[in-house]
Amino acid sequence: MSDIIAARDEAEVADAVRTALSAGKTLEIRGHGSKRAVGRPSQTDLTLDLSALTGVTLYEPEELVLSARAATPRADIEDMLAASGQMLAFEPMDPAPLLGSAAGAGTTSGTLGGLFAVNLSGPRRISHGAVRDHALGIKAVSGRGEPFKSGGRVVKNVTGYDLPRLMAGAFGTLCVATEITLKVLPRPPMEETLVAKVASPEAAAAALSAAMGSSCEVSGAAFLPEGVAGRLPGLSGSPAVVALRLEGVAPSVSARRTMLRAVLAPFGAADVLETDASRALWLGVRDVAPFCGLGERAVWRISTEPMAGPALAARLAADLGGEAFCDWAGGLIWLCLPGESAHGDAVRAALAPHGGHATLIRATAAERARTPVFQPLDTALAALTKRVKESFDPGLVLNPGRMHAGM
Amino acid sequence: MTGTAPGLRMPDADARVLARRSDIIADLKAIVPGEGVIAHEREMRPYESDALTAYKQLPLVVVLPSTTAQVAAVLKYCHDNEIRVVPRGAGTSLSGGALPLEDAVLLGLGKFNKILEIDTPNRCAVVQPGVTNLGISKAVDHLGFYYAPDPSSQIACTIGGNVAENSGGVHCLKYGLTTNNVLGAELVLITGEIVRLGGKHLDAGGLDLLSVVIGSEGLLGVVTEVTVRLLKKPDTARAVLVGFPTSEDAGECVARIIAAGIIPAGIEMMDKDAIAAAEAFVNVGYPLDVEALLIVELDGPEAECAHLLEEVTRIAQACNSVTLRVSTSEAERLGFWAGRKAAFPAVGRLSPDYLCMDGTIPRRQLPFVLARMRELGAKYGLRCANVFHAGDGNLHPLILYDANAPGELHAAESFGADILRLCVEVGGVLTGEHGVGVEKRDLMDTMFNEVDLAQQQRMKCAFDDKSLLNPGKVFPTLHRCAEFGRMHVSGGALPFPDLPRF
Numbered sequence: 001m002s003d004i005i006a007a008r009d010e011a012e013v014a015d016a017v018r019t020a021l022s023a024g025k026t027l028e029i030r031g032h033g034s035k036r037a038v039g040r041p042s043q044t045d046l047t048l049d050l051s052a053l054t055g056v057t058l059y060e061p062e063e064l065v066l067s068a069r070a071a072t073p074r075a076d077i078e079d080m081l082a083a084s085g086q087m088l089a090f091e092p093m094d095p096a097p098l099l100g101s102a103a104g105a106g107t108t109s110g111t112l113g114g115l116f117a118v119n120l121s122g123p124r125r126i127s128h129g130a131v132r133d134h135a136l137g138i139k140a141v142s143g144r145g146e147p148f149k150s151g152g153r154v155v156k157n158v159t160g161y162d163l164p165r166l167m168a169g170a171f172g173t174l175c176v177a178t179e180i181t182l183k184v185l186p187r188p189p190m191e192e193t194l195v196a197k198v199a200s201p202e203a204a205a206a207a208l209s210a211a212m213g214s215s216c217e218v219s220g221a222a223f224l225p226e227g228v229a230g231r232l233p234g235l236s237g238s239p240a241v242v243a244l245r246l247e248g249v250a251p252s253v254s255a256r257r258t259m260l261r262a263v264l265a266p267f268g269a270a271d272v273l274e275t276d277a278s279r280a281l282w283l284g285v286r287d288v289a290p291f292c293g294l295g296e297r298a299v300w301r302i303s304t305e306p307m308a309g310p311a312l313a314a315r316l317a318a319d320l321g322g323e324a325f326c327d328w329a330g331g332l333i334w335l336c337l338p339g340e341s342a343h344g345d346a347v348r349a350a351l352a353p354h355g356g357h358a359t360l361i362r363a364t365a366a367e368r369a370r371t372p373v374f375q376p377l378d379t380a381l382a383a384l385t386k387r388v389k390e391s392f393d394p395g396l397v398l399n400p401g402r403m404h405a406g407m
Numbered sequence: 408m409t410g411t412a413p414g415l416r417m418p419d420a421d422a423r424v425l426a427r428r429s430d431i432i433a434d435l436k437a438i439v440p441g442e443g444v445i446a447h448e449r450e451m452r453p454y455e456s457d458a459l460t461a462y463k464q465l466p467l468v469v470v471l472p473s474t475t476a477q478v479a480a481v482l483k484y485c486h487d488n489e490i491r492v493v494p495r496g497a498g499t500s501l502s503g504g505a506l507p508l509e510d511a512v513l514l515g516l517g518k519f520n521k522i523l524e525i526d527t528p529n530r531c532a533v534v535q536p537g538v539t540n541l542g543i544s545k546a547v548d549h550l551g552f553y554y555a556p557d558p559s560s561q562i563a564c565t566i567g568g569n570v571a572e573n574s575g576g577v578h579c580l581k582y583g584l585t586t587n588n589v590l591g592a593e594l595v596l597i598t599g600e601i602v603r604l605g606g607k608h609l610d611a612g613g614l615d616l617l618s619v620v621i622g623s624e625g626l627l628g629v630v631t632e633v634t635v636r637l638l639k640k641p642d643t644a645r646a647v648l649v650g651f652p653t654s655e656d657a658g659e660c661v662a663r664i665i666a667a668g669i670i671p672a673g674i675e676m677m678d679k680d681a682i683a684a685a686e687a688f689v690n691v692g693y694p695l696d697v698e699a700l701l702i703v704e705l706d707g708p709e710a711e712c713a714h715l716l717e718e719v720t721r722i723a724q725a726c727n728s729v730t731l732r733v734s735t736s737e738a739e740r741l742g743f744w745a746g747r748k749a750a751f752p753a754v755g756r757l758s759p760d761y762l763c764m765d766g767t768i769p770r771r772q773l774p775f776v777l778a779r780m781r782e783l784g785a786k787y788g789l790r791c792a793n794v795f796h797a798g799d800g801n802l803h804p805l806i807l808y809d810a811n812a813p814g815e816l817h818a819a820e821s822f823g824a825d826i827l828r829l830c831v832e833v834g835g836v837l838t839g840e841h842g843v844g845v846e847k848r849d850l851m852d853t854m855f856n857e858v859d860l861a862q863q864q865r866m867k868c869a870f871d872d873k874s875l876l877n878p879g880k881v882f883p884t885l886h887r888c889a890e891f892g893r894m895h896v897s898g899g900a901l902p903f904p905d906l907p908r909f
Contacts, residue, residue: 062666063769063800085668119610130610132618133587148862149855154767155584156801156839158573158622159847159854160881161863162586165618169611186668209528213552215639217707252711259708305607307528331609357612375612380600385614387869392862403613 006049010139010147010178016048017176018145021395029172029399031071031111035118037099039171039402040373041365050113053178058153061086065136065153067181070113077112081184089185090131091122091282097292098299098362113177119169120301122286123220123245126212126328128185132168137181140167143174143393153181166388172399173407174392188247193220193278194260195241196270201225201310207242207267208329209307216260220245220282221329223310225317228325231290233280234273242267245282285327291336291362297322298342298363299334304356306331316350340364344371374403414817415462415845417879420510424467424490431490432468435512438480443518445469454495454513458560459503459846461816466493466507473518475593475601475631482629483599485512491875492597494625496536496568499560501763502844504571504624504880511878516567519631522546529607530637531590536567536630540574543635552637555582558840559748566633573622575840577673577747578704580798582638584840586621591634594620594627597871606634619866624842625877627870641706644672645716646740649723650697650730654678657699658773660726661797664703667722669715672706674798675747678777681754681792681805685746688753693746694730701797702743750794751805758790758807762819766830767839770800779829780804787822789815801839802830828853843881851883860884865891 005027007013020027025045030036032051050071058067061084068077074092081087092115096108121130137151150163167177198204204223211218222243229238244260246253257272264270273281284290291299304312309330317324322337337343340363347358357375360368377385386407389396396407424431436444445451446468456463467490472478485492491511498505507513519535522543526532527550534543540561543554557576558564564574569585570592582588591605604617611617620627651657654676661674677685677693677700686693693700703719705712716733723731734740746753754761768776777793784791790807804826808819827837827847831854837847851860860882868874868888878885 060769060771062662063771064665065769119615121610125609129583129587132610132615133583142862146858146862148859150859150863152767152834152836152854154769154801154835154839155799156575156579156767156796157836158840158842159836159838160843160851160860161619161627161866162573162622163619163863163866165586166615168618169615174614186665186670189668209530212530213527213639215642215708249711249714251714252708255708255710303608303610303612305529328609355606356608359612377613378602380596381602381604381613381616384596384600384602384616384869388614388616388866391865391869 004047004049006052008052010141013048013050013141013176013178014145014147017141017143017397020046020397021143021145025397026400027397029176031114032073032108034096034108034110035114038095038118038361039368040405041369042399042402044400048176050176056080057179058181064184065181066184067137067153067179068112069179070177071111073111074109074115082187085187086184087187088134088182089124089128090134091124091286092131093120093122094287095120095361098288100293112180116168116177116180117170117172123222123282123327126221126331127217127219130168132165134183135164135168135180136183138164138167138177139179140175140177143395143397151181155183171402173389173402174398176398190250190253190275191245191247191278192253192257192275193243193245193273193281194257194264194270195235195243195273196264197268198223198240198242201314203267204240204242204310205307205330207264210263211244211260212329214259214263216246216256216263217248218244218260219247220285222285223313223326223330225314225325228290228323232284234277235281243281245278288334290323290325291334294336296340296362296364298337298340298367299361300347300358301361302333302335302347302351302356302358304331304333304351304354308354309333312350312354316347319350320346340367342367342371348375377404414820417464417508418885420508421491424510428467431488434484435468435470435481438484439470439472439477443471443473445471454498454507454515457495457498457500457503457505459501459506459844462503462506462845464507464509466513467510469513469515471515471518475595478514478595478629478631479599479601481512481514482595482597485875486597486599486873489873489875491878493877494571494629496565496571497539497563499564499568500572500842500844501765502838502842502846504842504844506845508879514629516565516629519567523632525550526607527552527637531607531634532637533632533634534566536570536633537565540564540566540569547637551640553640554635555588555638556585559751566635567630570621570630570633571623571625572840572842575796575801577675577796580674581670581672586618588636589617589621589633590636592617592620592630593632595629595631597628597873597875624844624881626867626881627876643709643712644704644706644740645712646702646704646734646743647716647719647723648693648732648743649701649703649728650694651699651701652697652727652729654699654777655774656727657701657797658770660701660723660728661770663722663726664719667718669718671703671719671798673702673704675702676700676795676797677747677750678793680790681750681794684753684757684792685750688756689745689749691742691746697729702747747794754792754805754807759809759811762806762808762823764802764804764806764823764826765838765841766827766835767799767801768830768833768835770797772833772835776802776829776833780826783822783825787818789819789822791822796839800835824850845880848881849883851881861891
């Protein structure tokens with residue numbers, strides 16, 4: 001465990017980074033540490049502990065905007081939003097249950113800065129966008145130890161480069177976020193889910209595409225093969241199904257249920273999960289419940305073109321002896337392998353014809369050191385990525401090597 | 408430098424480049440044969456400005472490549488020879504983003520006008536950057552799909568330009584901006600290297616570089632292919648037209664609609680001057696005795712529209728609405744919009760010239776900002792009509808002036824700058840969707856300090872190490888990238904406090 005520097009405000013963060021830079025030391029940026037086990041294993045000299053940077057600094061429900069310091073607990077923010085009937089529409093994944101003991105993490109669901117840094121959006125990604133789509137503004141300290149800001153608190157803003165979105169998913173490698181401003185949205189008053197059996201992965205892709213290509217405004221669309229489905233709430237003993245979520249005001253959900261049944265008719269009859277059962281199901285999909293509690297068996301998160309997803313998931317599971325399911329209308333594959341070996345070359349070779357990227361979300365530290373955790377970049381893109389990293393952090397002080405070796 | 412309006416300083420032309428003009432033209436003709444290189448003054452004239460017509464400048468030469476390989480070769484040539492490049496789509500920028508430079512190649516993407524692939528099973532299309540915004544929606548209309556962002560210039564503006572400016576439109580409250588609707592792009596760097604960002608899948612596998620390319624105003628690279636997200640057209644769309652006795656009431660109505668958990672497809676507001684101008688122009692039955700008019704559009708299943716229209720009606724009445732009409736037919740709904748969409752030309756009839764501003768404010772500041780704008784109008788002796796994307800706080804004040812009246816252009820520009828400073832003062836920003844370009848360049852320091860701007864420019868240097876792409880736009884100072892490497896802040900003081908500004 002490296003030495004820890006605790007910072008209580010932006011000035012102390014800037015001091016810590018400047019001190020590290022001038023001493024030639026590297027920093028691991030940490031909030032609650034709930035996602036430490038995601039990414040390449042960290043080998044930094046020091047840990048910069050942000051956990052004291054808490055507090056919501058602005059919340060105006062009628063303006064759909066919230067700002068909070070980076071280490072504000074995610075749970076606090078979600079409670080505050082819920083009290084005003086609002087939500088983080090991108091439905092961020094809580095990786096703690098999946099990482100389990102592998103993370104060395106406790107029971108925390110992490111911080112705002114953490115969920116922002118990893119950009120792991122949940123089922124509603126397909127209809128409402130990702131974490132990055134809701135990023136409006138950021139205050140941060142660069143790897144030079146300079147505090148800077150970008151963006152603002154309004155949605156329509158093209159004043160300068162859109163750095164807040166770049167920071168979402170940068171895993172703290174470009175800057176230390178100290179305060180983040182997000183767009184928030186009303187929470188739909190009700191939801192339900194239609195569940196229909198599918199005969200094959202190809203039929204699943206067709207059913208998901210038909211639903212998404214309808215005007216039913218589906219806000220969750222998953223392919224759950226037999227075996228996986230049975231380990232999700234509300235679907236015990238289920239054969240392979242597609243699950244489709246409808247959210248909104250009651251008259252709208254009711255009308256869209258009728259429309260969606262018609263869309264699904266060629267594939268078979270659909271059962272309905274009411275609000276509570278529907279919520280439980282999508283929470284399970286969001287947090288990858290079927291693959292939780294399986295030690296450090298390798299888990300991949302693969303984003304690809306939606307139509308290719310179900311068949312690719314089935315093939316990877318069969319070829320490698322694992323299990324897989326799809327979220328995002330087929331476009332997001334969760335693949336759990338039978339052991340700790342990640343089989344990175346096989347996974348990425350199978351993905352290559354379809355395009356996209358594969359990220360090794362859960363694996364032992366040794367496996368994450370051996371296998372590129374993030375999708376390898378081609379020469380020109382790797383060089384550009386390195387230059388962008390250095391434009392924020394020329395001394396490679398901040399989370400070096402967390403995403404790619406040598407940067 | 409000739410042509411550009413007084414008061415706007417652009418980077419000094421590189422005399423060595425100007426001296427080599429004929430050699431450069433010959434070299435470019437070898438890369439882009441046939442009619443792809445335009446060097447005669449008369450033929451370059453159509454390229455001397457974009458939609459910000461107050462500023463004009465002939466470029467060094469116009470190059471119109473038709474393949475990505477040609478774009479890459481032109482950029483590599485310019486990089487090797489240290490020649491500046493100004494990219495251009497349809498030239499509809501309202502902020503001067505495509506204003507040429509005397510010593511720069513104007514790189515037009517107009518020949519990239521093909522739709523390469525329509526993939527409705529994956530709900531996306533792959534298009535070249537010169538395809539118009541509306542052209543995408545038209546190409547997929549028969550399949551029941553559309554491309555959501557709909558800037559007012561959508562009949563002419565191109566998707567490449569939309570990517571450069573992160574364009575919005577009247578429906579972005581619900582459906583997002585360009586950045587939320589573009590999945591991927593092919594980008595040619597100034598070195599001629601080609602990188603692919605994103606694709607038919609969602610999100611980035613590494614750093615999300617696409618997010619900074621979108622809205623980068625042609626300063627980071629040249630986009631040669633775009634993958635856009637397609638949406639299924641909603642079953643129904645209905646609009647309600649509501650008049651209020653005060654802008655405060657209208658603003659309160661917008662706030663209460665959103666607080667009730669309703670996100671309409673669009674909420675537009677017009678003030679009395681804009682209502683009168685629009686009604687005189689298109690005659691669609693706007694009430695003339697109200698201070699503010701809202702158009703609230705709801706879309707989705709019939710049942711949802713009907714339900715939410717009832718809610719919106721109830722809220723509007725509680726906010727003192729004096730007139731309220733719900734569209735009962737598609738023709739009536741389009742009529743409601745016809746006035747709003749014609750607001751710019753309608754206001755143009757009131758005055759020989761007008762300046763269209765583009766700030767964004769937190770919505771609740773609207774009454775205060777409108778009152779302050781009236782005071783400023785009195786101070787400058789100029790009228791100002793207001794149209795407003797009320798749902799997302801994006802203001803478009805239209806300042807009326809006469810360019811032939813001595814001093815009026817200057818007064819209009821000063822008025823506009825004061826409005827934008829006011830937007831920043833109340834927590835908003837300088838530009839919501841038109842871009843910084845040259846128009847708002849010298850106001851950037853009202854929103855950002857030197858460190859903020861230096862960080863942005865450092866990132867530009869990661870894409871463009873010689874600062875050759877669209878120089879003189881967005882940033883109030885032009886630095887060589889090497890200077891940023893040395894820059895350190897000490898006690899809040901920068902090492903170059905006296906750097907010349909243009």
